[in-house]
Amino acid sequence: MQLLKDKIRNEGKVKDGNVLKVDSFLNHQMDIKFFNEIGKEFKRRFEGEEITKILTIESSGIGIACIVAQYFDVPVVFAKKSKTSNIAGDVYTHKVQSFTHNRIFDIIVAKDFLNPEDKILVIDDFLAKGSALQGLIGLIQDAGATLVGAGIVIEKGFQGGGELIRNMGVRVESLAIVDGMTEKEGCIFRN
């Protein structure tokens, strides 16, 4: 998606430790007009697929997922990152490793909101090593729901998560795949 690559080139910042900061438009400040372009693009890519629900994970996936959901006319469910007193006991849960925050946490979805008849599109802002996406796929499998595919805004192609998930037979559509990056040169995109 050329518009996304342009925004990453113009506004993104590469930091130590393979961190790509896109917080001026994607995951801290959120450019809602641009999110609508993302929504249109995912709709184009998943055209003809039956989708009943979008699943994402807090926090930075939520805004994108909500705007994207308008193009599919479906509700969004977000997986929570730890058990809170507001979540009932009946939940699906998986362990996820965050390399950004260097810790392991539980992701949780109430059983009420994932059903065997659901056809799920997963939406998230980043795909790096694939741990969060694996966890979300695990929740969908536990519920007996159907995974239609995953729509990712930025895939860090050099971190292996995309290959891992695609090798599981999952359709992964990434709007930009970054094959490498340096502070000096910025991002190298896969064509």
Add this chain to the structure above:
Amino acid sequence: MQLLKDKIRNEGKVKDGNVLKVDSFLNHQMDIKFFNEIGKEFKRRFEGEEITKILTIESSGIGIACIVAQYFDVPVVFAKKSKTSNIAGDVYTHKVQSFTHNRIFDIIVAKDFLNPEDKILVIDDFLAKGSALQGLIGLIQDAGATLVGAGIVIEKGFQGGGELIRNMGVRVESLAIVDGMTEKEGCIFRN
């Protein structure tokens, strides 16, 4: 907002400890069509006000804020709940007490995304004792930005936060104000 009160009556569940569970449509599963009705209502209430940005707080405010932002044609910034390695050093920060989770945490916004010329509408799902909203107002004041008002989906009127914030001279528009609730009888709404 009658549609919201109906949804709370039909889908909400009152739990021990003054917890109102509305996770089937508001803050776990998210009814995006309904969020658009919320957006229209906040637009109606803040009609004629100049607003350049919406500020919310992770996680459950984000989805609502993104949909509402479409009616004001502005970007959204969400305050993060703790310092992560993806946030640069230059941040505004305030302490917030969560009574739901019984802890104190820091909320953080990068200085880049709140400016003195900004006219801010705060959006959040709940207003109870007002600690989160006070923190968000503090961030806006630190930035020298203008606070236009706060748009709240559900205010727990009996927990005092709304009174506290209104007494500070802040315009608070709540789409439903709950004056009391019991497991048996459900919510009592202020007219």
